Amino acid sequence: MTSASPSPAKDWQSQLYRHPLAWVLLLACAHVISRVAISDGMKWDESEQILWSQQFLLGYGAQPPAYSWLQWLVGQLLGPTVLSLSLVKHSLIVLTYVLAWQTGRALLPAKGAFWVAGGLLLMLPFGWDSVRDQTHTILVTAMTFGAWWMALRQVRAPALVNFVGLGIFCGVGMLAKYSFAMLIGVFAVAAFSVPQVRRALLGRGWWLAPLIGLLIFAPHGYWLLHHWREATTETINKMDISTQVSHLKGLGALAAAVFSTLGLWLLVSLASYRSRLWKADAAPSPAADAALPEWRVWAWPLLWRYLALVFAILVGMVLVGDVSSFKQRWVLPLTAVAPLALYVWRPRLLADGVGRGYTTTVLVFALIFLTLATVRPWQSNLRKDPDELNHPVAQLSASLAAAGYDGQGVIVGSDNMVAAMLRSRNPRAYATACTAEFGRMADCLAQARAKAAQTGSGLLYIARMDKATPAWWEPVLATAPGAAIQDLTLPFSHMRASTPPMHYQFVWLPAPITP
Incomplete structure (x- = not known):
């Protein structure tokens, strides 16, 4: 070398x-x-x-x-x-x-x-x-x-x-x-x-x-002082x-x-x-010292x-x-x-x-x-462990549209990934993620509902069930009495056919939304 x-x-x-x-x-x-x-x-x-x-x-x-x-x-x-x-x-x-x-x-x-x-x-x-x-x-x-x-x-x-x-x-x-x-x-x-x-x-x-x-x-x-x-x-x-x-x-x-x-x-x-890192010069001299960069x-x-x-x-x-x-x-x-x-x-x-x-x-x-x-999506196939890059985003968006979602309104996801992936396919929508982390889920759900009501648009709740638990739906349904959860099961992308499919659950509430 x-x-x-x-x-x-x-x-x-x-x-x-x-x-x-x-x-x-x-x-x-x-x-x-x-x-x-x-x-x-x-x-x-x-x-x-x-x-x-x-x-x-x-x-x-x-x-x-x-x-x-x-x-x-x-x-x-x-x-x-x-x-x-x-x-x-x-x-x-x-x-x-x-x-x-x-x-x-x-x-x-x-x-x-x-x-x-x-x-x-x-x-x-x-x-x-x-x-x-x-x-x-x-x-x-x-x-x-x-x-x-x-x-x-x-x-x-x-x-x-x-x-x-x-x-x-x-x-x-x-x-x-x-x-x-x-x-x-x-x-x-x-x-x-x-x-x-x-x-x-x-x-x-x-x-x-x-x-x-x-x-x-x-x-x-200035913002930081008020949101420390x-x-x-x-x-x-x-x-x-x-x-x-x-x-x-x-x-x-x-x-x-x-x-x-x-x-x-x-x-x-x-x-x-190798040895050049620690080996001293064989015979240090004034000339050698002078050769060092100033x-x-x-x-x-x-x-x-x-x-x-x-x-x-x-x-x-x-x-x-x-x-x-x-x-x-x-x-x-x-x-x-x-x-x-x-x-x-x-x-x-x-x-x-x-x-x-x-x-x-x-x-x-x-x-x-x-x-x-x-090769990241195919690495998941070798590991038999799909991740976010294997999510069938296009198929998910198309399936939601077939179920009545209009591609607009407010999207509330069970985490950042599912909310962002759907917004990338529906750019006229506003997306957010509401989780139980730090105890802010109730406020997050209330803000999403208020935004949908103010804009006169619909409200889509969606959870990816490989990460979310059934408990995620409890506070969601508390804000939407009578709403029925619907299921979607879609195959992962770039995964072998024997891989268990991805399970999503969603609730679509068309406009108008009451505060």
Whole structure:
């Protein structure tokens, strides 16, 4: 993997380093075509976006609104479709790779920048989970690299435009994930501990960055002040904060999240660079020291202190905050600059002929992830366990139409997936999901009924019985006395004929609906 390379003129990898964007766009187009072709079904985050992006609001619940605003904008042109979902997602994935490359280019040659972006693909929460079913995590990772790019540019070539860019990336980052505030804080502490970085970030016009960031975040911030509990309850519950749980469990969960985020990249790096990672130069000399990049004297302290602070805070969340659960997607944005730190630590890895195996492995995994994404419905067939991508969405919509549903009104689903899938086939309808989670089902049902009454439209209740229980219908029927539940049984898509069919239950109440 570390053998000498061919001459640059004939070396396909050198060509790739110089012109990566065309190949990234080609990969994104392949993913979009694949996603649209394989299924009309939707996973959790996808369906959540279909429901949230029905309206342009300052806030949508547990997640900041930036991603949903983008989805709303594209939805105005393409409707609530799998195509619009896929275009938004993969456009942001391309943006993330571009900003990762630009961050690398702020310090490294083209090969190093490609490896920084390629390292992101080897982090499973991004390389795979972002394709499978992630939304906000993609956007916050893009903004993370954007902020690093502007900060590094400011140190190397101070200019007002860098502060403007830093403010934009930080403002949108806060609108992507609230955890971006932690990234800003940790970066600030690390940056101000390095004199050269501190001087650059406090240079002329520094105030533009916080001002622009605050202006971008302010409208949602106003909403957040009035919906604090709604915005934070779900995330706090996911952390499993408890003094009754052993710290060992929390540390184990943290270690698992970190390794599942960085593990594949670390293994590929070890296999590709081997002893070059830790082997000291044979004979250090003043000439060798002079050959080191000038930026290393400040970039390396900045990066290692940043990463050390990140891990210290994560451990502190366990030992002091009693957090016992961590998600990969929480760790990803905080540690996404680890590949950049590697090449700043060991610039000799960028020498000619080094790391060809790393580049090849990145490309192989790009194709593996594309293949896995394409065959997902058929993987369910092999597992004999259908999931949302196997739902017969078109047949379900047609069967409901045959039963009298007019394709409009209010759709109330037993979960996000069934509600969103039906709205994708009935774009003139308004869809929502009412569940018993957090005890809000009664309010949700009342709001749906009120909306149907106000708009003079009908009301469709539907449950997918692989997830919902008969108890879901009790509060529904309490709001619609005398309504009769109807059954639909449809075969799954891309599943063998012997697979038990999907069972849906629904109630259709034509207009007018009384409040």
